[in-house]
Amino acid sequence: xxxxxxxxxxxxxxxxxxxxxxxxxxxxxxxxxxxxxxxxxxxxxxxxxxxxxxxxxxxxxxxxxxxxxxxxxxxxxxxxxxxxxxxxxxxxxxxxxxxxxxxxxxxxxxxxxxxxxxxxxxxxxxxxxxxxxxxxxxxxxxxxxxxxxxxxxxxxxxxxxxxxxxxxxxxxxxxxxxxxxxxxxxxxxxxxxxxxxxxxxxxxxxxxxxxxxxxxxxxxxxxxxxxxxxxxxxxxxxxxxxxxxxxxxxxxxxxxxxxxxxxxxxxxxxxxxxxxxxxxxxxxxxxxxxxxxxxxxxxxxxxxxxxxxxxxxxxxxxxxxxxxxxxxxxxxx
Amino acid sequence: xxxxxxxxxxxxxxxxxxxxxxxxxxxxxxxxxxxxxxxxxxxxxxxxxxxxxxxxxxxxxxxxxxxxxxxxxxxxxxxxxxxxxxxxxxxxxxxxxxxxxxxxxxxxxxxxxxxxxxxxxxxxxxxxxxxxxxxxxxxxxxxxxxxxxxxxxxxxxxxxxxxxxxxxxxxxxxxxxxxxxxxxxxxxxxxxxxxxxxxxxxxxxxxxxxxxxxxxxxxxxxxxxxxxxxxxxxxxxxxxxxxxxxxxxxxxxxxxxxxxxxxxxxxxxxxxxxxxxxxxxxxxxxxxxxxxxxxxxxxxxxxxxxxxxxxxxxxxxxxxxxxxxxxxxxxxx
Numbered sequence: 001x002x003x004x005x006x007x008x009x010x011x012x013x014x015x016x017x018x019x020x021x022x023x024x025x026x027x028x029x030x031x032x033x034x035x036x037x038x039x040x041x042x043x044x045x046x047x048x049x050x051x052x053x054x055x056x057x058x059x060x061x062x063x064x065x066x067x068x069x070x071x072x073x074x075x076x077x078x079x080x081x082x083x084x085x086x087x088x089x090x091x092x093x094x095x096x097x098x099x100x101x102x103x104x105x106x107x108x109x110x111x112x113x114x115x116x117x118x119x120x121x122x123x124x125x126x127x128x129x130x131x132x133x134x135x136x137x138x139x140x141x142x143x144x145x146x147x148x149x150x151x152x153x154x155x156x157x158x159x160x161x162x163x164x165x166x167x168x169x170x171x172x173x174x175x176x177x178x179x180x181x182x183x184x185x186x187x188x189x190x191x192x193x194x195x196x197x198x199x200x201x202x203x204x205x206x207x208x209x210x211x212x213x214x215x216x217x218x219x220x221x222x223x224x225x226x227x228x229x230x231x232x233x234x235x236x237x238x239x240x241x242x243x244x245x246x247x248x249x250x251x252x253x254x255x256x257x258x259x260x261x262x263x264x265x266x267x268x269x270x271x272x273x274x275x276x277x278x279x280x281x282x283x284x285x286x287x288x289x290x291x292x293x294x295x296x297x298x299x300x301x302x303x304x305x306x307x308x309x310x311x312x313x314x315x316x317x318x319x320x321x322x323x324x325x326x327x328x329x330x331x332x333x
Numbered sequence: 334x335x336x337x338x339x340x341x342x343x344x345x346x347x348x349x350x351x352x353x354x355x356x357x358x359x360x361x362x363x364x365x366x367x368x369x370x371x372x373x374x375x376x377x378x379x380x381x382x383x384x385x386x387x388x389x390x391x392x393x394x395x396x397x398x399x400x401x402x403x404x405x406x407x408x409x410x411x412x413x414x415x416x417x418x419x420x421x422x423x424x425x426x427x428x429x430x431x432x433x434x435x436x437x438x439x440x441x442x443x444x445x446x447x448x449x450x451x452x453x454x455x456x457x458x459x460x461x462x463x464x465x466x467x468x469x470x471x472x473x474x475x476x477x478x479x480x481x482x483x484x485x486x487x488x489x490x491x492x493x494x495x496x497x498x499x500x501x502x503x504x505x506x507x508x509x510x511x512x513x514x515x516x517x518x519x520x521x522x523x524x525x526x527x528x529x530x531x532x533x534x535x536x537x538x539x540x541x542x543x544x545x546x547x548x549x550x551x552x553x554x555x556x557x558x559x560x561x562x563x564x565x566x567x568x569x570x571x572x573x574x575x576x577x578x579x580x581x582x583x584x585x586x587x588x589x590x591x592x593x594x595x596x597x598x599x600x601x602x603x604x605x606x607x608x609x610x611x612x613x614x615x616x617x618x619x620x621x622x623x624x625x626x627x628x629x630x631x632x633x634x635x636x637x638x639x640x641x642x643x644x645x646x647x648x649x650x651x652x653x654x655x656x657x658x659x660x661x662x663x664x665x666x
Contacts, residue, residue: 132574142512145520179475179562187478187559210566214574226520227560229512231567233543238571241465241547245606246579249599256599262592266582273578 001314003307004094007036007044008063008081009101010303011296017100018044020303025050027304028311033094035060035085058093060084063101066296070104074112082106086113089289096290096310098281100298106291107143107284114287117319119326122147123286124155124225125293126162127232130274131216137163137172138213138221139285142229149192152176152222156202158285158322159220165316166283166309175208175218177227182207189224197222239274281306283313285322290314334647336640337427340369340377341396341414342434344630350433351377353636358383360637361644366427368393368418391426393417396434399629403437407445415439419446422622429623429643431614433631439624440476440617447620450652452659455480456619457488457558458626459495460565463607464549470496470505471546471554472618475562482525485509485555489535491618491655492553498649499616499642508541508551510560515540522557530555572607614639616646618655623647 003024007017018041021032031054034041038059045055062080064073074083082101086109089097099106103125116123124140139155140147156174163172176194178186183194185207197204208217213231223231246267250260260267281292281302290313294306336357340350351374354365364387367374371392378388395413397406407416415434419442422430432439436458449456457473472488473480489507496505509527511519516527518540530537541550546564556564579600583593593600614625614635623646627639 132577145512145523177563179478179559179566187557190478190559209570210563210568211570211573213567214570224520226512226523227563230510230543230560230564233512234546234564234567235543235571237542237544237547238568239575240544242572242575242603242607244465245603249603250596252599255595259592259595259599262588262595263583266585266589266592270575270578270582274575 001096001311002031002033002094003310004033004035004085004088004097005303005307006081006085006097006099006101007034007041008060009099010294010298011100012299014040014044016298016300017303019048020298020300021307022048022050022055023300023304024307025054028308030307030311031055033058033088035088036063036081037061058084058088064105066102068102068105070102070108071112073102073105074109082109083113086110089291090114095314096292098292098294098303098306098310100294100296100303103142103293106293110284110287110291114289114291116286117288117323117326120158120286120322121154122151123284124151124158125228125282126155126159126285127282128167129213129221129232129235131214133216136213136216136219136221137167138223138228138232140223140225140228141232141282142225144225145229146226147189147224149189149196152189152193152224153196153200154286154326156197156200156204156220156222157325159222160202161321161325162283162285162313162318163219165318165321166312169219171203172219173205174202174220174222175205175212177213177221177223177231178207178209180207181209193222243271281309283309288319290319334429334644335364335366335427336643337366337368337418337421337430338636338640339414339418339430339432339434340367340374341393342432343627344433345632347373347377349631349633350636352381353631353633354640355381355383355388356633356637357640358387361641363640363644364388366391366421368421369396369414370394391417391421397438399435401435401438403435403441404445406435406438407442415442416446419443422624423447428647429625431625431627431636431639431643433627433629433636436475436626439626443617443620443624447622447624449619450621450656450659453491453619453655454487455484456617457484457491458561458615459488459492459618460615461500462546462554462565462568464547466549469546469549469552469554470500471556471561471565473556473558473561474565474615475558477558478562479559480522480557482522482529485522485526485557486529486533487619487659489530489533489537489553489555490658492555493535494651494654494658495616495618495646496552498651498654499645502552504536505552506538507535507553507555508538508545510546510554510556510564511540511542513540514542526555576604614642616642621652623652
């Protein structure tokens with residue numbers, strides 16, 4: 001198996017991307033194609049021991065930043081690591097692709113270069129959302145802000161397949177993010193989506209409220225990209241804010257500092273349990289090839305985890321299964 | 334000043350409603366009309382010392398529960414504390430009204446009995462949202478799930494007046510909840526709302542993201558009732574979940590239990606800082622009379638705080654100021 005890695009994306013750049021990928025080569029036995037500035041990548045590679053025949057470099061001198069308009073950037077920067085990597089994936093040079101670069105640019109290049117599976121209306125951004133029980137797959141976390149009920153149904157279908165095949169969750173439960181648990185609650189989109197999901201073959205467990213998200217009430221949480229993005233970012237914001245309040249309380253005086261010192265490993269553990277990076281990457285579902293977005297702040301460990309997720313994405317034929325199910329749906333509809 | 338209190342609403346019932354109201358009578362010198370079962374209320378009143386001429390009871394034998402359909406319930410249960418209290422407010426028996434009962438029923442009786450101010454499209458649910466800096470007013474927190482840009486503009490206007498006149502914040506900043514900070518981000522509703530808010534005389538500071546909500550980035554946060562409700566309930570859910578994780582970590586062994594014991598007052602303080610009840614009530618803006626919704630789990634302290642908020646709501650002529658500003662807007666538009 002050969003994985004394409006955008007070596008230039010991510011806040012921490014080639015340093016962590018290369019380290020994490022080489023760890024994946026050594027641990028999982030896969031091949032890697034690094035895409036990016038050849039000289040920089042070669043310099044990073046010098047630091048590590050690995051089977052050299054398992055690593056290739058595809059030079060790309062340009063970089064797409066987070067500040068650029070995604071669609072414009074992928075049209076203009078033909079020699080960016082993002083565009084070169086996506087084209088390499090599309091032409092079959094590798095089996096899957098991971099990037100920690102601009103989410104918007106990755107989505108845009110996925111849609112325009114790799115292209116959507118026939119019958120798929122929209123590609124959602126899917127994230128592994130940390131919960132008390134482990135994690136849920138939340139989609140759409142921000143790619144499609146104005147949605148139709150049939151998009152949400154497809155998100156649920158793809159999310160269900162991904163959770164089962166890649167994350168090993170059998171018969172995943174599907175919850176619809178809403179403002180109340182009863183049927184008939186919510187806006188026009190959520191009411192109509194409820195009806196479609198209820199009539200589907202998916203393991204739909206009904207509406208779930210904002211307060212239930214952190215408990216892990218369902219394996220897959222479906223919503224539009226507007227509400228999903230607000231929920232995702234608010235979750236991050238709440239974790240950060242509560243830790244900042246906690247820190248304030250713990251630094252008050254000698255007694256509290258002593259208490260904090262006693263609890264140091266547990267407080268660190270708590271922080272880790274609320275941390276996105278522990279969970280690797282976010283799959284871009286609905287595309288013709290496997291693509292995983294790693295968090296912008298990913299370190300080598302997160303990249304290795306993301307590659308591991310990508311390996312399962314490829315090995316378990318997720319895309320073929322989505323294609324077959326969408327095909328069945330279209331024949332029936 | 335005379336405040337009408339729904340003595341039967343709230344999870345803790347007449348016990349806390351009566352106690353909190355009597356505390357308000359003694360502390361703020363106001364008069365109270367209790368609405369509900371006369372016998373139960375009289376029994377509660379026996380426990381306290383207060384100026385008897387300051388307290389009246391309006392008997393109402395029925396109760397509207399949280400499980401009932403709000404519109405149906407207020408039409409059918411004419412002798413419920415909710416309906417009797419709202420009619421008392423509407424007919425001028427009191428200056429303001431507070432209830433800890435069903436939010437939906439309170440909104441419905443507000444809209445159908447008290448009625449909206451002329452020119453106001455929708456009445457939002459507004460909540461004081463706890464932040465690192467104190468609190469923001471978040472509206473709409475769940476009353477109107479499908480909104481138009483002109484609703485959001487009116488929410489911003491009313492929220493701004495309330496924060497200035499009742500909460501004492503001069504020239505309150507207004508943020509539009511969105512999926513990115515740049516202009517042009519978001520769904521159709523948020524893009525169009527941005528344009529209206531930008532052109533208004535309000536102190537609009539632009540888009541704010543989910544992750545910024547807990548920091549207190551703006552005094553007033555405007556959004557539709559779908560996204561607002563999800564954000565509000567997720568905030569509660571995150572606080573509960575993080576505390577539950579923290580508790581788990583602190584109970585691991587003798588060392589952690591010792592650390593936890595040392596930090597007891599600070600952990601309690603942290604919990605209070607994230608607690609909704611500390612902040613009293615949620616105003617129902619856009620109605621012809623002042624109505625405040627207290628949290629369902631309000632204790633006497635929260636009810637007293639809610640009544641204090643209601644007093645300022647009345648004293649500072651918030652409704653007259655909203656009427657004047659909507660009038661100006663309609664003349665200009």
